[in-house]
Amino acid sequence: MSDVLALTALQAHEAMVAGDLDAGEYAATWREAAAADELNAYLWRDEDGGAGAIAVERPCIAPVAVKDIFCTEGVPTTAGSRILEGYRPPYTSTAVRRLLEAGAPVLGKTNMDEFAMGSSNENSAYGPVLNPWDRGRVPGGSSGGSAAVVAGGLAPWSIGTDTGGSIRQPAALCGIVGLKPTYGAISRYGMIAFASSLDQCGPLTRDVSDAALLLGILQGADPCDSTSVGLPEAPRLPDREDLSGLRFAVPADLARDAIEPGVRELFEATLATIERLGGEIAETSLPHAEHGISAYYVIAPAEASSNLARYDGVRYGMRAESAGDVIEMYEATRAQGFGAEVKRRVMLGTYALSSGYYDAYYGQAQKVRTKIAADFTAAFSEYDFVVTPTSPSVAFGLGEKTEDPLAMYLNDFFTVPMSLAGIPAISIPAGLAEPAGGGPRLPVGFQIAAPAFAEQKLLDAAYALEQGIGFDAGPSGAPYAGIGHKKRTGVGGEEDG
Amino acid sequence: MIEREQVLHVAKLARLGLTDEEVERMAGELSGILGHVDRIAELDLDGVEPTSHVVELENVWRADVPHESLDPEVALAQAPDPDDGAFRVPSPQAEA
Numbered sequence: 001m002s003d004v005l006a007l008t009a010l011q012a013h014e015a016m017v018a019g020d021l022d023a024g025e026y027a028a029t030w031r032e033a034a035a036a037d038e039l040n041a042y043l044w045r046d047e048d049g050g051a052g053a054i055a056v057e058r059p060c061i062a063p064v065a066v067k068d069i070f071c072t073e074g075v076p077t078t079a080g081s082r083i084l085e086g087y088r089p090p091y092t093s094t095a096v097r098r099l100l101e102a103g104a105p106v107l108g109k110t111n112m113d114e115f116a117m118g119s120s121n122e123n124s125a126y127g128p129v130l131n132p133w134d135r136g137r138v139p140g141g142s143s144g145g146s147a148a149v150v151a152g153g154l155a156p157w158s159i160g161t162d163t164g165g166s167i168r169q170p171a172a173l174c175g176i177v178g179l180k181p182t183y184g185a186i187s188r189y190g191m192i193a194f195a196s197s198l199d200q201c202g203p204l205t206r207d208v209s210d211a212a213l214l215l216g217i218l219q220g221a222d223p224c225d226s227t228s229v230g231l232p233e234a235p236r237l238p239d240r241e242d243l244s245g246l247r248f249a250v251p252a253d254l255a256r257d258a259i260e261p262g263v264r265e266l267f268e269a270t271l272a273t274i275e276r277l278g279g280e281i282a283e284t285s286l287p288h289a290e291h292g293i294s295a296y297y298v299i300a301p302a303e304a305s306s307n308l309a310r311y312d313g314v315r316y317g318m319r320a321e322s323a324g325d326v327i328e329m330y331e332a333t334r335a336q337g338f339g340a341e342v343k344r345r346v347m348l349g350t351y352a353l354s355s356g357y358y359d360a361y362y363g364q365a366q367k368v369r370t371k372i373a374a375d376f377t378a379a380f381s382e383y384d385f386v387v388t389p390t391s392p393s394v395a396f397g398l399g400e401k402t403e404d405p406l407a408m409y410l411n412d413f414f415t416v417p418m419s420l421a422g423i424p425a426i427s428i429p430a431g432l433a434e435p436a437g438g439g440p441r442l443p444v445g446f447q448i449a450a451p452a453f454a455e456q457k458l459l460d461a462a463y464a465l466e467q468g469i470g471f472d473a474g475p476s477g478a479p480y481a482g483i484g485h486k487k488r489t490g491v492g493g494e495e496d497g
Numbered sequence: 498m499i500e501r502e503q504v505l506h507v508a509k510l511a512r513l514g515l516t517d518e519e520v521e522r523m524a525g526e527l528s529g530i531l532g533h534v535d536r537i538a539e540l541d542l543d544g545v546e547p548t549s550h551v552v553e554l555e556n557v558w559r560a561d562v563p564h565e566s567l568d569p570e571v572a573l574a575q576a577p578d579p580d581d582g583a584f585r586v587p588s589p590q591a592e593a
Binding site: 087088089090091182183184197223226227229291293294295297298305309312313314315316317318319322324325326327328329330331332334335338343344346347348350351354360361363364365366367368369370371373405406409420421422452 | 503511530538549572576
């Protein structure tokens, strides 16, 4: 396999700009790598190249794997659901359009939990994605395909969506970087809706520099999404060398008992690394964060039950054969088209919004959301960042949690509060830890959350910490050793790839 | 606890056909999840403003002028049963 695959997307970009790397050949090499997918990570690949391509004067951006939740004109877009099997949208999402306009080809569409509902990718109608580090384990979800392609060497980088942790958790479980930007930073137009007040697009990359580059392409206000505002300033590449003068707060109410021992050890070790880099560690209180899961599993299903009403077998997608009236057609189409988790959430959301229960569930959850956001505001008045493990465990086994929906939901314990508050959070690899049940060591993520629209500060700190951690492992069988070259030339002076 | 009748009622509201087995399983699973969620019911949040949207936004206006949109043929191309410029559906009234 060509060693250009060892380049990070930023390194490839710089080589293309300098004229040392041919964009067409580079993209073709990646299409060849993507074709070797044994992880069920792609639902569709652009085998010939040029899907939806927009002629740009000088293409110099690495091809991107796109979660199959982004409408792309003429390209199958299923959101991991049977109900959208064969659907080819007549328009392109703003996020994908911005990639194409930047000259980044779409490499393929990645597998995902159906309508982004899940934390393991086992809810895809097209079968689970396998974790490239251990094919008997899940890659996380819902952007599991987007994480697996980057970790497994099937794409240089990818985009996903995060509603309650769906970028950060799979990034953690696959040993890569995942950024959920501030709500509103990137347009949601053409991004199939799950829970509209929480859904946010973001990058999954080998390192923090790539995340900054991709965020810069994606972000911006969009007239097609009235909730999009963009970032106050275009992100620049991070260049912070240390963490001096920065204060990192650990929630005192962090449920340490719920964290796997190996994950806990690496979390503590990363706190020590922060101190070594000159950062200060303190305890803060987020008294309402423990209610995040409860509030989230009311609000997200409630919004989903409304958003998914559109799948009725009339305008697009599948329609079930039914001899009865139109209502029976709706019921049969949705019964056949939706998987078990989507049905569960539609039921949960419909129940929470139904007459007599609205105030007790939906109204109360929205108030909890206010309190969680206020907890973060209070913490950020004293500290620069709030840090937690991204996930309480390393990647778990396929099928291990599918019988217990509540246990699956509790995976999102550390990522949901930031989503409810709408603030940006990044997961970076902290190292490898042994699973609770023993076995080869697997990736662990470290989550850093920042105030709304403080992406630049977040990326700068994450970059400095990334250098301090020095994580440079990759799954065996990946077409290169190590996930990426972390330290950029010009910043510290490591040799170029 | 969520009873079988409640599951059937909610499924009707959601236009979701469920098998008998799904109804049974859903009753148990929803009870379990709501049992966890019920912990927030005990919080005293009187007077707290509910949050429906996290970013402070003023009304976002656009000029009320015609703009390019999908051609009818394109809009109908993905429909299961398009007919004469329209989406055809089964009769709203069940046949006798």
